Amino acid sequence: MRLRILAAKLGLDGHDSGLRYVAQCLSRAGMEVIYLGKYQTVSRVISVAVEEDIDVLALSFLSNEYRQQVPELMTALADAQLQDVEVVIGGLIPQEDHEKLLSSGVSAVFGAETKVDELVNHLRDRAERRPAAHKSRPATVSKEAS
Amino acid sequence: MTAATDGVKRQPQGLAGAPGSRLAQTPSGIEVKETFTSRDLEGWREDEALGAPGSFPFTRGKFESMYRERLWITRNLCGLISPQRTNERLRFLMTAGQTGIALVPDTPTQLGIDADHPVGRNGVGVQGVPISSLEDMRALFSNLPVDRLTASFSVPGVAASMIVAQYFALGSERGIDPGLLRGSVQNDPLQARLTSYDPHNPIELTLRLAVDTIVFCERHMPNWHCTTINAYDLREAGLNAIEEAAFSLAIGAEYVRRTLARGLSVDAFAHRMLIISAAHNDLFEEAAKFRAMRRMWARMMKDFGARRERTCALTLAVHTAGSTLTARQPVNNVVRATVQALAAILGGCQGLDLSCYDEGTSLPSELSAEIAIRTQQVLAYESGVIRCVDPLGGSYYLESLTNEIECRASALVQEIEELGGMAATIEQGWASEVIDRSSFRLHDEIASGQTPVVGVNFSADSSGLDEALPVAPIHLEPCLAQVDAVAAWKTARNAKEVRMTLERVLAAGRDRKAELMPIVLEATTAGATVGEIVGTLRRAYDLPYDPFELVDHPFGL
Numbered sequence: 001m002r003l004r005i006l007a008a009k010l011g012l013d014g015h016d017s018g019l020r021y022v023a024q025c026l027s028r029a030g031m032e033v034i035y036l037g038k039y040q041t042v043s044r045v046i047s048v049a050v051e052e053d054i055d056v057l058a059l060s061f062l063s064n065e066y067r068q069q070v071p072e073l074m075t076a077l078a079d080a081q082l083q084d085v086e087v088v089i090g091g092l093i094p095q096e097d098h099e100k101l102l103s104s105g106v107s108a109v110f111g112a113e114t115k116v117d118e119l120v121n122h123l124r125d126r127a128e129r130r131p132a133a134h135k136s137r138p139a140t141v142s143k144e145a146s
Numbered sequence: 147m148t149a150a151t152d153g154v155k156r157q158p159q160g161l162a163g164a165p166g167s168r169l170a171q172t173p174s175g176i177e178v179k180e181t182f183t184s185r186d187l188e189g190w191r192e193d194e195a196l197g198a199p200g201s202f203p204f205t206r207g208k209f210e211s212m213y214r215e216r217l218w219i220t221r222n223l224c225g226l227i228s229p230q231r232t233n234e235r236l237r238f239l240m241t242a243g244q245t246g247i248a249l250v251p252d253t254p255t256q257l258g259i260d261a262d263h264p265v266g267r268n269g270v271g272v273q274g275v276p277i278s279s280l281e282d283m284r285a286l287f288s289n290l291p292v293d294r295l296t297a298s299f300s301v302p303g304v305a306a307s308m309i310v311a312q313y314f315a316l317g318s319e320r321g322i323d324p325g326l327l328r329g330s331v332q333n334d335p336l337q338a339r340l341t342s343y344d345p346h347n348p349i350e351l352t353l354r355l356a357v358d359t360i361v362f363c364e365r366h367m368p369n370w371h372c373t374t375i376n377a378y379d380l381r382e383a384g385l386n387a388i389e390e391a392a393f394s395l396a397i398g399a400e401y402v403r404r405t406l407a408r409g410l411s412v413d414a415f416a417h418r419m420l421i422i423s424a425a426h427n428d429l430f431e432e433a434a435k436f437r438a439m440r441r442m443w444a445r446m447m448k449d450f451g452a453r454r455e456r457t458c459a460l461t462l463a464v465h466t467a468g469s470t471l472t473a474r475q476p477v478n479n480v481v482r483a484t485v486q487a488l489a490a491i492l493g494g495c496q497g498l499d500l501s502c503y504d505e506g507t508s509l510p511s512e513l514s515a516e517i518a519i520r521t522q523q524v525l526a527y528e529s530g531v532i533r534c535v536d537p538l539g540g541s542y543y544l545e546s547l548t549n550e551i552e553c554r555a556s557a558l559v560q561e562i563e564e565l566g567g568m569a570a571t572i573e574q575g576w577a578s579e580v581i582d583r584s585s586f587r588l589h590d591e592i593a594s595g596q597t598p599v600v601g602v603n604f605s606a607d608s609s610g611l612d613e614a615l616p617v618a619p620i621h622l623e624p625c626l627a628q629v630d631a632v633a634a635w636k637t638a639r640n641a642k643e644v645r646m647t648l649e650r651v652l653a654a655g656r657d658r659k660a661e662l663m664p665i666v667l668e669a670t671t672a673g674a675t676v677g678e679i680v681g682t683l684r685r686a687y688d689l690p691y692d693p694f695e696l697v698d699h700p701f702g703l
Contacts, residue, residue: 011269012253012254012257012268012269013273014253014256017383017384017469020585020586021585021586021589024586039694041265041694063272063621064621064622064623064624065272067621092507112473112506113472113473113474113602115593116593
């Protein structure tokens with residue numbers, strides 16, 4: 001199956017060149033990427049996740065906002081019955097917080113200087129285990145406000 | 147060379163031993179031959195291309211005697227936790243040898259929302275200093291002589307005008323002649339829209355505020371730099387050196403055009419515009435870039451009708467490249483910053499600000515900030531590099547590079563102008579595509595090892611370099627005391643007066659011909675916050691008060 005990924009930054013951290021590059025790599029690897037960009041709220045991410053019927057939510061944090069945002073997000077995903085969505089997080093996440101995020105239901109955490117291939121392999125591996133439900137869909141789209 | 151093969155990749159052995167590498171090209175793609183000779187400068191005329199230092203076209207430097215008479219200003223970008231804590235850090239930096247102040251407000255402030263905003267509160271003081279109101283500005287400069295220092299505010303976006311208004315109001319209440327207020331604000335909404343702090347406020351509004359701020363400074367703050375084109379962030383987002391030069395010049399052209407349309411002559415304000423540029427690792431390309439930017443700026447100002455020489459003399463502030471810093475072996479970052487700073491000095495900068503060794507992952511600690519200042523001092527006072535003005539001038543290689551950068555960057559400026567100017571290329575998405583293309587290419591080259599990064603894609607194994615210098619905790623917690631302080635400020639001030647001045651902000655905003663700055667200043671002095679003024683202006687453009695649509699206007703406007 002072809003994974004459908006929503007890439008976003010939650011909260012106020014404005015550094016997005018890393019996430020833009022990751023989105024580009026995932027798209028080159030044959031995945032469908034919806035790029036939502038920065039300054040997003042949990043409720044907006046959830047509504048786009050529903051609308052676009054995504055498989056994976058890829059988030060990037062360079063500030064500590066994941067500490068407030070991720071627990072809120074996981075609850076909101078459950079409330080919206082989106083428990084099947086895989087949440088992967090990258091950026092500056094200190095090692096001591098990885099376990100906390102993983103136990104809250106995040107599928108993987110990738111720190112600074114992780115090779116993008118590791119993320120691609122992780123997602124491919126997950127994709128193989130998922131039921132093939134999705135048919136053909138439009139190519140990569142950008143949902144950044146302009 | 148066994149040591150070199152210990153890492154994850156073999157160390158490139160010169161050009162021949164590094165297949166596929168771009169070592170025979172500069173990072174922006176200029177072919178570099180083995181040797182350059184006088185033949186590479188055929189047709190080149192020293193009087194036209196260089197002139198004397200301090201004279202048109204200022205290739206050799208802004209001033210005749212450069213650092214022999216006037217050293218660059220040593221700064222360290224600073225902003226953390228709260229106005230009070232940032233004030234302490236500023237005083238530490240001044241004691242450590244800093245000669246100018248460089249402040250970066252936190253993200254909520256940059257976006258034009260207050261510390262007590264439901265989304266904003268998570269980011270208070272985390273990536274800069276929170277400045278919601280005049281009260282915060284007072285605390286930030288407590289016990290600092292604003293008439294005797296130079297303060298630079300890294301605020302490109304919509305909040306720039308409010309920060310200028312606060313600083314001006316602070317000077318007024320201390321009884322200081324506004325002519326003594328020295329420093330700069332970025333006030334560069336095009337860059338903000340393109341790569342950083344702009345939650346999609348209409349470009350029409352942000353450009354209007356920017357030009358109003360330029361006009362206000364021309365009238366009331368004659369020694370203040372009203373615009374600092376933020377080439378640095380454009381470069382950090384992925385542009386190469388040539389593109390950085392082109393984009394920043396094209397942005398400058400957009401502001402100059404719009405200010406001329408307000409009836410000012412270019413000689414009245416353009417000497418108070420400056421560029422903050424990035425110094426990356428490629429020593430000669432970077433030094434050449436700074437020289438080329440000065441020459442291009444001088445020629446552009448002449449085309450805009452400049453009659454005074456000083457209008458044509460570009461002031462360049464330089465910040466070493468945070469994006470080149472690595473989380474692994476952070477001690478190597480001290481060396482990177484040194485090389486980059488050397489490029490800035492050889493290129494003739496007026497202000498210099500080094501990224502600290504721990505900034506691959508953190509905000510700088512006092513220790514890392516002090517090392518950054520010491521690095522500048524070693525370069526200034528021990529290396530002898532300041533002895534001779536433009537020491538690389540006349541080098542076949544450097545002059546060829548300077549010519550090539552100017553030639554390619556000018557072609558790109560031309561392309562932007564043909565597309566309708568920088569604002570148009572941003573709105574069309576073209577500018578952002580250029581950034582993505584260059585950024586992806588750079589990241590691909592690092593991932594493949596084509597662009598070597600010491601300690602990352604080769605020589606990554608080390609017996610102790612990862613721990614050689616301490617790295618402070620990666621994340622600061624949001625400063626909730628500041629959230630409470632701002633909320634308390636809002637209840638303590640004279641609400642009636644704030645409401646009245648905000649009504650005037652709304653009316654001025656709706657009248658598309660009104661000047662905004664005098665009224666922004668009035669509201670600021672009355673105690674209105676950055677978030678309230680920005681939100682009220684958004685209302686004047688028929689947008690929700692809050693870009694996140696979580697908060698309503700406090701006075702129902």
